Amino acid sequence: MDVTSLQTSGRAGPSGGRRPAPPRSGHRGRRSPAASFGLHAALVVASLIAVFPVFWVLVTSFKPDSRAIEASPSLINESSLDNYARILAGEKGDFLAWFGNSLLIAGLTTVLAVMLAASTGYAVSRFNFPGGRGLLFFFLVVQMFPFAVLIVPLYNLLLSLGLQGSAGGLVLVYCTTAVPFCTYMLKGYFDGIPREIDEAGRMDGLSPFGVFWRLMLPLARPGLAVTGFYAFITAWGEVAFASAFLSAADQSKTLAVGLQVFVQQNRTEWGHLAAASILVAIPAAVVFYLVQRFLVSGLAAGSVKG
């Protein structure tokens, strides 16, 4: 088994050598109206499918719980902002605390995971050190670890470290899942940055760390954006570990755990749940919007080369 077979050769990086691939060929002439219609129709349908569940959550978020399940669905049914008001007022549990915890945890996970992954990815990309490939393979294997094996031992470990029930413990746990993928992605990205840039930096008087900090990180910004997005979304929406580790006190819950109060086998408060979901989705959407223009290029140069 050899991870390196995943590593294809580096492509020209963002420094300009790369010739941007022209869009799919065959369009020197104009598309026929029928083809154009088909193209847009397909994309509109796909977009609708992609967006609709989220849209419907939005619609539901304005309905009272008792109207959320209706015999014939309607856009508006006694809709109001009450659900939001109650949630934000803390009537349904300490929503703002959950929100803050989630932001803290996802934010720290993002920063820490990206920093760790960037330094590791850079080391693996640039320094052909013994163990580097082994590390990459190890990371691939880490992706396969089912949390079921780890959750109890991790619980014990965090307990003995005094981190059980703390945001810090959860951040570390999330890093173990986020760092491997991010490292892969950033390694691919660094591979695409010509080594001459490093060398020029060192000629100009930078230490190796200076090269990393002042040249590689700025140049890898799209890659960092994508890995940051990945780490953020992963931590923001994680349920299992958060449930096991952070459910001790209402104040310490994350959104994913806290929101479960709305979803019970015997009483689902769909209206409140939907409103809370929309509130939850907003930061994720903001992060998403900030990085979306990097997503394609970042993934292209990064993870996909693996």
Next chain:
Amino acid sequence: MVATTTGAAAEHRRPGPRGGTERRGRVRRFLDRYWYAYALVLPVVVVVGGLVILPLAQGVFFTFTNINEGNIANPVLGREADYDVVGLANYLNVLSGDPAYGSFWGVLLRTLVWSGICVAFHYGIGLGLALLLNRPMRFRTLYRILLILPWAVPAFVSAFAWRYLFNADYGLINWLLGSVGLPTPVWLGQSPVAMVAVIIVNVWLGVPFMMVALLGGLQSIPGDLYEAAEIDGATPWQRFTQITLPGLRPVSSTVILLGVIWTFNMFPVIYLITGQNPHTRILITYAFERFFSGATRDYAIASTYGVLILSVLLVFAGVYLRALRSQEAD
């Protein structure tokens, strides 16, 4: 001043025999050369290693015991551990396929089907959308944003939303199906239809990642390859199979491997949408059931499942990478 030729250099080529005294020098040289790299990697090794290797070792140990919630040590409550080592009993029980231990083989088969179908759809739809999005047109950015959206929504929110939509009696999906005269199945009931439902949700969730990755891959295929192929008289289909697909290989091989691994261990979608439904049970959800239900949580069986999942994935990755390599060698 004038340089001399070094024809005599050959006699210096042989590296001198290294004496024992040089060993220490070699170690130092090794460290001198690589310590920077190791310093960069160290934090990750410590964090990931500490939080993966140690727990994993403990988890593997658990599989040889009968540990559960009732007999695990509890430092806080001052309780001593009193579980016993039971050897391979857990593995034998699970691998016997006994329903009492989750009908391992049946569930494994379902897990494989689940992973295979999900990843196939992820890849197929993702590639289709990527090809569409890779054309110049109006609203391209808008489409792209909308299509990536499912990725940005936290998975548990999506799961709840879909559970709501899939409600057989009051859900929007059946209302739509019914209003155009189509059958309205019980999506999340105790039948194989539930599997279809969770696959739909998981496909919905997973397509954006594939699409974005493949779009990136498409953009890195040099355009002149298409031009060359066109001049050689290749039809659009031939260009797709002869240039696009091979050009996407590095991307595809990675995302498919990751996709299979992720889907294999995809827990929230199934668990949050259908709960403990035997028709949607895959290995990971069963491990979770054993972990979180039962009068006393059965850590031993849950861990055994975990180790088996890891083994299956390792075997898969090994075969996959080998196949990939031999294909590349051709």
Next chain:
Amino acid sequence: MAGVSYVKASRVYPGNPPVRAVDQLDLEVNDGEFLVLVGPSGSGKSTALRMLAGLEDVDEGAIHIGGNDVTHTPPKGRDIAMVFQSYALYPHMTVGENMGFALKLRRVPKETIKAKVAEAAKMLDLTPYLDRKPKALSGGQRQRVAMGRAIVREPAVFLMDEPLSNLDAKLRVETRANIAALQARLGTTTIYVTHDQVEAQTMGHRVAVLKDGLLQQCDTPRNLYERPANSFVAGFIGSPAMNLKTVALTSEGAVLDGLTVPLPRSVVAGHDAKTITFGVRPESLRLTGGDEVGMKLTVDLVEELGADAYVYGSVDIGGTAERFIVRTDGRTPPSIGSTVNVTLRDDNEVHLFHPESGARLETTKAPTA
């Protein structure tokens, strides 16, 4: 300003067997000198340069700059600047920032940086582009920014690694001259790596030829041309390449088809082999009338360059067809397919090498001073 010296410097890549990319290089570069390292790809010329830059380990031997041993000094402590083949401009900085970056790192006051960058930009016609990002520049402009980045530093030594190879032919010739002129003006010691022997011959005060990690010869362009130290240098320097043939040696001299070239006694006497490597440059051959003694050359191709023409053809020597190139008057070239008679302009314009070692066998002709 400073001189540079390589003292038995080697770079060995680990492996089985280890690869000696640069092998026991001994080379001295004078203060203010423009030295060109030339060689085919894989000859170790870039590695040698990068060793000097501090980008490659020096596994054996030492390197001195300005009399200081810098063998283990990091690049930033060597007071050198480098121009890369790909220019390696920082894509996220403007032209001005690129050029001033090194000074900024040394905490040079902002005004000073600005002044120096402006001065260098003026010298290189880059003033209008200072606020642009490298992406927005043409290849030639990028090349000049890379030069500017090196100049601003005012280093003791310039290192240039094939800085012209990404330019088109016309621009290359133009820039070649500019760099040479710039170097003359600044008087900074310059080590310049190229695989193009024309570049080497036209730019360098001295040229060092490398092959397989070994230095073959280092001398002025003229001496390299006229007295190549071995058959490799002979074949490498000069365009079109020297005609190099290993031919039978008799007491009369070297035997080529119908032509026997008399060789100095000293050479023949000191040479115990039955063959000899015989070299003659295309311009040392001439076409003659059919009645003169000469080789029968069957013309395959004629390259007409205007004033001159190169005649490519084959001569049957000992049963094998050997290719020869002859430089001749451009106005009356032979036609393709015809057979012409070829002879030496001057029996002294030949180069003789040992058929096995390739080492030069001295002819009577005195070396040029």
Next chain:
Amino acid sequence: MRRDTLNTLGRTGVLGLGCVLAMTACGGSGGSDDQDGPVVFWDTSGPGESAVFRDLAEGCAASGGFEVAVEQVAFDQALNNFKNAAQGGQGPDVLRAEVAWVAQLAHNGLIQDLAGTGLDDQGDFLATPWSSTQFDGATYAVPQVTDTLALLYNRELLDEAGVEPPTSWEELLDIAPDLGGDSAFFVNNDGYYALPFIYSAGGDLLDVENQTIVVNSDEAVAGLGTARALLDEGAARTAQDPGNSYGNMKAAFASGEVAMIVDGPWAVADLLDGAAFQDPENLGVAPLPGPADGDGNGPVGGHDYVIRQGSERTDDAVSLIECMSGVEAQTTVAVELGLLPTRESVYEDPEVAEHPVVSAFSAAVERAHPRPWIAEGNELFDPLKIGYADVLAGNLSPAEAAEQVATAYQDTVVPDYTIG
């Protein structure tokens, strides 16, 4: 990498990462073992009920001279959350535990034996709820509310059809056509809601005394068959997806789509939000269909208060429980929410006695079917839920399903029992 180039390397970088690590470690401390903090009470009641419990808890704390923090925890997750937290020495001081959880938590040593706190005295607590607090001869909990299932009906719809609430399942079959066939009744496919069918047919899940699994007995199978028959005969509808079944039942009943359901007093507050019950009088409560004698047709349910093992606020927790399970508090709960008190004396309060829901349910509670208070009691429902749903979906015959449930019980829940 070259050697000496590294002198100035980022030790800073490595240190920086270390700092971040340390920071996160210190960043959020979620523990709640602050001795001066409030007593933490985990309330698992529903959204319609929680406000009343919160007020009560805060009132009790005020009069007891301590602070209380009431945290709303999803009923589904509460047991798991509590286990997780208690295992790590964290979590609430007081938990509102479902009656079936007590034995399990006591068995795992996660809740305190109340001996010596004064809470271990039965006093005027009703025998059945009190029995749920006992495990291994010790008292681990104090009853909060008791409940059972009853038949809830839409008076208007039954009046329009000119029928009375059925007293047996056969009767329901008979009157269903008058109520529009399958809009007569809604069968929730959750396992707990299978119990009325099993009990009314004379069946049970376990015979604890004889350590026997009896869920596959003829009686239990017949009970499951009754439920299936209601659907087959078009006298009832169901929602076959387990996740939405209860919600759909409530939605259908609250909107007036179906005339009758089986549910407990806890549902009343939510149901009264529905369009059909804008007039609370319209909500009728009748005993479950089934024989009027014997062990009763509905399972005993309810909630107890427990104190976490490891709580450092035991004294205040005791006084909180004392107050919340006291006569006054129970009266308030009964009057405001219609939940059934666990103290005999509370029923004597005229306001309680006249409360329509309480009075309607109290008869049912008096003869609610006892459940075994064993550590595994709560786990009986997972297999039953799957088997019952299979019966209702027509995937399996009642006998086959019962057999599967029995096997599952023996395999994973009560391995020491024999299958009867």
